Amino acid sequence: MHRRVLVTKIVVAVKYVPDATADRNFSADNTVDREGVDGLLSELDEYAVEQALQVVEAGDGEVTVLTVGPEDAADAVRKALQMGADAGVHVQDDAIHGSDAFATSLILAKAIEKLEYDLVFFGMASTDGGLGVVPTLVAERLGLPAVTFASEITVDGDTVKIRRDGDVATQEIEASGKLVVSVTDQTGEARYPSFKGIMAAKKKPVEEWTLEDIGVDASSVGLDNAWTKVESYEPRPPRTAGEIVTDEGDGGAKLVEFLAAKKFV
Template sequence: MTNIVVAVKYVPDATADRKFNADNTVDRENVDGLLSELDEYAVEQALQIIEAGEGEVTVLTVGPADAADAVRKALQMGADKGVHVVDDAVHGSDVFATAKILAEAIKKIDHDLVIFGMGSTDSNTGVVPSLVADLLGVPAVTFGSKLTVDGSTATITRDGDTATLEVQASLPAVISVTDQTDEARYPSFKGIMAAKKKEVLEWSLGDLGVDGGSVGSGAAWTAVESNEPRPPRTAGEIVTDEGDGGTKLVEFLASKKFV
């Protein structure tokens, strides 16, 4: 029997008009969001492991109220229950604070294995799984293109530039999987209806014993000092070839410091 926690993130839709707040943090409330596509692979791997044996899948997210949509999508796919850490003090947290919150939440959930996607589609740092593993004091086995669990051992295949490695870890462990694993399933109508009856717990930082002053933008190791919209695209320049087209092209490229 293997109990799995899958950490997922609610991210702004990449096709939406994304903006920053006045404090230079990403606006996550006034833009359409969704479950990070890369996290869907983690949910799929967890479901396959449980379907091959016994156990349950708990989906965990940290974020604003709308982040519940990410949990709901995972429940529709087949996860058993969800946990949503929501607290105003979380706003602006960096990867270190996020890892701290996740680790404290995971400690409260019965688990043998924690699975992450390879990164989030909004920031894509890919470091949170390792940070969480360090805080939990368990092995981190990351960037797996294939994941199997046999008893108390998890094995991944990691594809590198020059070699493919097989890496094992004893459970409990933290795993991250890439988008080269099996395609995530679509929620079925039955799954969508069943998700409405599944338990979703809401925890605050106080429930986790985390001081609000230790997370959020005020505790972040880095800060964005300013931002400005990308300038509109200018009209292209047409170079008429009158026998000297090559020369004109080189002059244009040189003026833009391309050559």
């Protein structure tokens, strides 16, 4: 349950990713193929949008969604606006192609610096990269504390409290002032856009920025300047037929032998 909120402006960083249910692949330059497959707002980022909306609905604020990516990444912004966000920013520049997490964090941080904000929300990771390091990289660049992997968030005035659930323990973390927060998929289901929300989104402002607009030199980003990149990859081998074992009274033993041979037990 969220208490009275004094926070007025929240920026939510969202990512446009290839549909995880589609047949994803790499392009000739070993970057993720984003043209040969349908894309959408990363599901993990939907939770961040939802939590930001809940915070401002409990008080008096507004939510701006920020994305970095090609032209189609505008779809991620549009989905967040349909959910209820108030405005969007899309950083688009040909030089961004192939940027790794370090360059992406630079672009996001510079864009966030240009916005008014009290809190910055992220999903815990992107569904295509899955690294989970961008929120803390952005926090470091902004000089802000980061409270990450929140499964529950409470905002009271300028204080944010989160619960972080681990494998063997639960932590409660509290911080105040401007913060970067990342949320997990345990924070509660994200809302579906209503018809009213879909129609209202068409009138909400969306700004388009280039690298020049946010003061980022093209030589700091892109595939050629990436600190990490995919050197090679191999397609997953086709699935083979399973082994059929006839139970002649020793089925349990055969099952254990199979599991042991595969080092499952």
